Amino acid sequence: MKTLKFAVLPGDYIGPEVMSVALDVLKAATEPAGIKLDYTEAHVGGAGIDNEGKALPDSTVKICEEADAILFGSIGGPKWENLPPAEQPERAALLPIRKHFSLFANLRPGLLYQELTDASPLKTERIPEGIDMVCVRELTGGIYFGPKHTKTLEDGDIQATDEMVYKKSEIERILDVAIATAKTRGNKICSVDKANVLTTSVLWRETATEYVAKHAPEIELTHMYVDNAAMQMARDPNQFDVIVTENMFGDIISDEMGIVCGSLGMLSSASLGTGKNSLDLPFGLYEPSGGTAPDIAGKGIANPCAQILSAALMLRHSFGENEIAEKIENAVKQAVMDDKRTGDIAFGKPSIGTKEMAAAIIERL
């Protein structure tokens, strides 16, 4: 009997509620295939700070190390808002965990079903069939992890510096992920940079051009400046198929993509590591793109789809269970099409709770 060994980090506010039903869906989807779930729960984020004094407790890291993947919940919220920015749960948990497990590739599907175009801030005529793209963000390099310093100058002024650093090899490995993603889709990659200003972007652009030509000449590679990409994303997101970009630009552009896709409650993400797990597949962290929705926490009405779709991504990337992943994705879509919807995506139609939503998805597996 195949066993899936993963860590479950439910997180804060709505985190545990949606995690709980996501595990139900995962169980229902894998059981018929004779697959067993073997997971251990651990604190992270605000729950980590409150229970163990640290957003990413050592005990949590240990549990993750012993697993083949991490199913991660949303973290943070008003309770910890007055902490200094660098100590806030999201930042204090996510940056170290990315670094520790070399989670260098963040994949965010930008998916909006045609049935949900009302959820997008964009005029419906701009996205008549919804949105379907993927953003591939480099996640362990660039200005996030480069050297930082602050000093007092002779004249008393204070000067701060952050270094954006990229190696060619780091760019090549994220291109590999973008290429693999593009091959499962339209064979189109748009590389986003600021090569007219940044040296790192010049290296990025040259490397992309050279590497794609050499390793995947069938792929159509284009380049776009990040300022233009921010415009194009809000103007016509469907011009993109796969975007690949560096850490900071990816942070901004993928969040813009998220909002343009309407409900954050539907958006999942995968952060893949350089390391292989015990199945010789990429170790990865899988999490919803949206936040912890403190205003509705505990009410049983949060949208669990993002967490459920993140579990599907885990099945695909870290456990090689493509078929079951697709089954879950189709069931989520079918439920929404059948008007089984939580409040955030109901648009005047009757809405259902978190558990009912999960049940509707399980019925459609």
Added chain:
Amino acid sequence: MKTLKFAVLPGDYIGPEVMSVALDVLKAATEPAGIKLDYTEAHVGGAGIDNEGKALPDSTVKICEEADAILFGSIGGPKWENLPPAEQPERAALLPIRKHFSLFANLRPGLLYQELTDASPLKTERIPEGIDMVCVRELTGGIYFGPKHTKTLEDGDIQATDEMVYKKSEIERILDVAIATAKTRGNKICSVDKANVLTTSVLWRETATEYVAKHAPEIELTHMYVDNAAMQMARDPNQFDVIVTENMFGDIISDEMGIVCGSLGMLSSASLGTGKNSLDLPFGLYEPSGGTAPDIAGKGIANPCAQILSAALMLRHSFGENEIAEKIENAVKQAVMDDKRTGDIAFGKPSIGTKEMAAAIIERL
């Protein structure tokens, strides 16, 4: 008789067409007040490369130095697209001119008239009364002008670095501009940074908090992470009044703001220098936010409003002619409301050409 001495850099493609009628409007607006225009034209951008071998020719710099302000046209386009990114006209003209004249403060009004909400990609119900905000971008610091280097590592890998550098004094002077702008509007500033990751942003946030509390306690200051700002801009732009942010974030967020405001043909900008001109007012560069629209160049149908509104900003900031500036701004708005519109903002209504548009504005001064 008061004389306005400025340099006119018409730029490329539609640049000269819209510049020519903008000068007509400027003349018509200032003449009744007994004001004379004294301007000298010079090449810049592609025209600079083609005529003098340089995107920013020395002779052009000299003409600008002798003036009290620069009225600048859009530059760049397909003709120079195959040049390396760093040599493309926009980049090769704008970065040196900003540095040379210490144009540290870029002001971009994000203005969408209620009559033009069709032009925005956003659903009309999100912006029922149009959009009205201002983005204040720091323009001579940060990663644009910090040290850059590339080196080959021992293992043969290549590594590139760009340094983002900010001094407290640079942050304070851009805050001064944001404060002055906020005082003419709703007394609200949103400072955009990435203080959970960047040291420069920590300095930015601390300086903003301290400086506004000390020098303009009546202003309501909020802080937002740049990734969230990219979401909020596409979700609900009117939550912003004045945004202040560093160079790179401002590049991205202000372009997103531009597209959200619909027609780029309506958007102007001012880049103010640290230096004072002969009138003891800020030396500045005034330019449309949109591009050179090569597809319609020479057809006499380009929207001249962005260039005309840039001229109005010049009157206000570098010549202290607030009343005439407002007169022009009102005339542009009135013309659009009276359905005098170029093709880009006509939306099915009959459209008029560049010259007719300018004439309609002059009639309404």
